[in-house]
Amino acid sequence: xxxxxxxxxxxxxxxxxxxxxxxxxxxxxxxxxxxxxxxxxxxxxxxxxxxxxxxxxxxxxxxxxxxxxxxxxxxxxxxxxxxxxxxxxxxxxxxxxxxxxxxxxxxxxxxxxxxxxxxxxxxxxxxxxxxxxxxxxxxxxxxxxxxxxxxxxxxxxxxxxxxxxxxxxxxxxxxxxxxxxxxxxxxxxxxxxxxxxxxxxxxxxxxxxxxxxxxxxxxxxxxxxxxxxxxxxxxxxxxxxxxxxxxxxxxxxxxxxxxxxxxxxxxxxxxxxxxxxxxxxxxxxxxxxxxxxxxxxxxxxxxxxxxxxxxxxxxxxxxxxxxxxxxxxxxxxxxxxxxxxxxxxxxxxxxxxx
Numbered sequence: 001x002x003x004x005x006x007x008x009x010x011x012x013x014x015x016x017x018x019x020x021x022x023x024x025x026x027x028x029x030x031x032x033x034x035x036x037x038x039x040x041x042x043x044x045x046x047x048x049x050x051x052x053x054x055x056x057x058x059x060x061x062x063x064x065x066x067x068x069x070x071x072x073x074x075x076x077x078x079x080x081x082x083x084x085x086x087x088x089x090x091x092x093x094x095x096x097x098x099x100x101x102x103x104x105x106x107x108x109x110x111x112x113x114x115x116x117x118x119x120x121x122x123x124x125x126x127x128x129x130x131x132x133x134x135x136x137x138x139x140x141x142x143x144x145x146x147x148x149x150x151x152x153x154x155x156x157x158x159x160x161x162x163x164x165x166x167x168x169x170x171x172x173x174x175x176x177x178x179x180x181x182x183x184x185x186x187x188x189x190x191x192x193x194x195x196x197x198x199x200x201x202x203x204x205x206x207x208x209x210x211x212x213x214x215x216x217x218x219x220x221x222x223x224x225x226x227x228x229x230x231x232x233x234x235x236x237x238x239x240x241x242x243x244x245x246x247x248x249x250x251x252x253x254x255x256x257x258x259x260x261x262x263x264x265x266x267x268x269x270x271x272x273x274x275x276x277x278x279x280x281x282x283x284x285x286x287x288x289x290x291x292x293x294x295x296x297x298x299x300x301x302x303x304x305x306x307x308x309x310x311x312x313x314x315x316x317x318x319x320x321x322x323x324x325x326x327x328x329x330x331x332x333x334x335x336x337x338x339x340x341x342x343x344x345x346x347x348x349x350x351x352x353x354x
Contacts, residue, residue, distance in 0.1 A: 001031075001032045001033070001070050001071065001346070001350075002032070002033045002034075002035075002068060002069040002070050002071070003027055003032050003033065003034050003035070003069055003070070003071045003072075003073060003346075004035050004036075004037060004067070004069040004071065004072045004073065005020055005023065005024055005034060005035070005036045005037070005073050005075065006037050006039060006072060006073065006074040006075060006076055006081065006085055007020050007036070007037075007038070007039075007040075007074070007075030007076050008020070008038045008040050015101065015154060015185070015274075015275070015276060015277030015278060016075055016101050016154070016277075018255075018256070018277055018278075018281075019075070019099075019101070019154045019155075019156060019277055020036060020075055021047070022156040022157075022158070022159075023073075023156060023342065024036060024049060025159070026156065026339050026342070026343070027343075027346075030343055032346075034049055035049055035051060035069065036049050036050045036051065037051050037053055037063075038050055038051065038052050038053060039053050039056040039059075039076055039078075039081055040056075040076070056081070060084050060088075063088065064087075064088050064091070064092070067088060067092055067094065069094065070094060070095065071094065071095045071096070071097065071346065071349065072085050072088065072089050072094055072095070072096045072097070073096075073097040073098075073099065074086075074096065074097070074098045074099070075099050075101065077101070077102070079105075079114060079117045079118060079121065080117065082098055082117070082121045082125075083117040083120055083121050086098075086120065086121050086124050086125050087120075087124075089124075089125075089126075090124050095126050095349045095350070096125050096126050096127075097125070097126060097127045097128075097129060097345060097346075097349075098121065098125050098127070098128050098129070099129040099131070099154075100128065100129065100130050100131065100135050100139065101131055101154055101274045101275060102131070102135065102273070102274025102275070103130075103134075103135045103138050103139070103274070104272065104274075107142055118142060119143065122139070122142060122143050122144040123143070125148070126148065126349060127148055127150060127345055127349065128144055128148055128149045128150070129149075129150050129151075129152050129342075129345065130149055130150070130151050130152075131151075131152070131153050131154045131274060131275035132151070132153070132274070132275050132295070132296045133151060133296060134295070134296055135274070135275075136149050136151050150341070150345055152338050152341050152342060152345075153275050153280065153298070153336060153338060154274075154275045154277045154280075154338075155275075155277055155280035155281060155284065155298075155336045155338060156338060156339060156342075157284060157337075157339070158255065158257035158281065163254050163255045163257075163258040164258075165254065165258060165259070165262070166252060169217070169248070169250065169252075172215055172217070172248050173215065173217075173262050175215065175245075176213050176214055176215030176246075177212075177213035177214070178212065178213065178214050178215070178264040178265065178320060178323070179214075179215050179216075179217060179262060179263045179264050179265075180214055180215070180216050180217070180263065180264065180265045180266070180267060180316075181216075181217045181218075181219065181259055181260060181263040181265070181266055181267075181282075182196075182197075182198075182201055182216070182217070182218050182219070182266065182267045182268065182269070183196075183218070183219040183220065183256055183278050184196035184198060184218070184219075184220045184224070185220070185224055186220075186224050186225075186226050186227075187220075187224075187225055187226055187227035187230050187231060188226070188227070190271055190272045191271070191272075193271050193307060194230075194271075195270060195271060195272060196269070196270055197268075197269025197270055197271065197292070197307075198218060198234055199234065199237075200269045200307070200309055200312060201216060201218060201247075201267065201269060202234060202237050202238055202241070202243075202247060203309055204267075204309070204312055204313060204316060205241070205243050205246055205247050206241035206243055207313055208313065208316065208317060208320075209243055209246045212320055214246060214320075215246060215247075215248065216246060216247045216248065217248055217250055217259060217263070218247070218248070218249050218250065219249075219250040219254075219256060219259060220249065220250070220251065221251060221252075221253060222251045225251075256278055256281065257281060257285070260278075260281060260282055260285050260287060261285065263282070263287055264287070264288075264323060265287065265288050265289070265290065265316070265319055265320070265323075266278070266279065266282035266287050266288070266289040266290070267289070267290045267291070267312075267316070268289065268290070268291035268292065269290075269291070269292050269304075269312060270291075270292055270294050270295070270306075271292065271294050271306050271307055272294050272295070273292075273294050273295035274295065275295075275296075276291070276295070276297075279291055279297065279298060279301065280298050280336055283298055283300045283301065283330065283333065283335075284335055284336065286327060286330050286331065287327075287330075288302065288319045288323065288326035288327060288329075288330065289301055289302065290302045290303075290304060290312070290315050290316060290319060291303060291304070292304060292305070292306040292307070293305060293306055294306045298336065299333055299334065300329070300330050300333035302315050302319065302326070303315075
């Protein structure tokens with residue numbers, strides 16, 4: 001079976017990119033041939049499976065006539081891309097799966113042309129993978145046939161191979177008793193607030209680092225810093241608080257799992273979210289994880305009220321002071337295993353034909 005994965009596969013920290021890479025690895029191990037088409041042309045990966053598409057509008061008609069994959073699996077957030085791939089699959093008699101890693105759109109706010117794209121996709125795609133109950137419910141409310149929806153979260157376990165960390169990062173980790181890690185895929189704002197809560201992490205570091213020997217690692221690839229002015233502002237706040245030696249930005253293209261292995265606590269202070277792969281990964285690794293209540297969270301997560309710095313401080317201090325108890329608690333939390341469920345989606349597509 002040949003599979004086309006539609007979406008970027010750029011290291012290091014975007015949840016969708018990590019999911020696509022691990023899905024590709026899993027499919028290949030099961031005997032499938034995989035090509036990853038990056039329609040956004042943003043991949044920095046040297047993965048030979050990745051095909052960077054510089055002009056998606058020109059490439060799409062060409063792909064219509066030359067497609068030789070049996071299955072198209074779409075991960076992009078663009079409805080235009082979803083609709084184009086669905087059309088290709090229908091006309092060329094291929095199978096198509098769409099994974100919705102988040103669904104922040106509101107159909108009543110869409111134009112008539114956008115609504116037409118949504119209706120076409122929901123009517124014609126074979127399978128819809130929703131990473132949360134909320135996403136599944138929204139798809140059904142929009143008219144998707146319930147039997148075509150599969151609720152499978154976006155987490156796939158990491159490889160056992162460990163990425164070597166830069167020397168300056170290792171020195172930073174060694175200089176602190178506890179390491180708190182967090183990550184972000186951009187520097188966007190949502191409803192007027194920092195989407196990934198970077199400002200809250202800086203404030204948290206300033207409030208508690210005098211009492212506890214902590215180091216904060218915030219991971220964001222340089223290519224994802226899409227608001228340079230805000231980034232400089234945050235660095236200025238860090239200087240004002242005198243925590244330059246406590247708060248470190250990680251811009252290298254590294255697998256986040258390698259950083260988690262050297263972390264004691266993970267924090268996800270987003271004010272909106274889809275399925276947070278990094279949060280699931282931290283829990284899978286047995287790392288006490290604190291997250292906002294902005295979205296449905298995996299079992300074992302320690303929840304704080306979104307954008308409430310006092311609640312975040314309270315939860316973080318409790319974890320720091322009772323770290324071994326929180327680690328022990330996670331030993332009894334069932335780990336997510338989604339690989340077999342995803343492989344079944346693929347096998348069921350062709351079993352239906354038989």
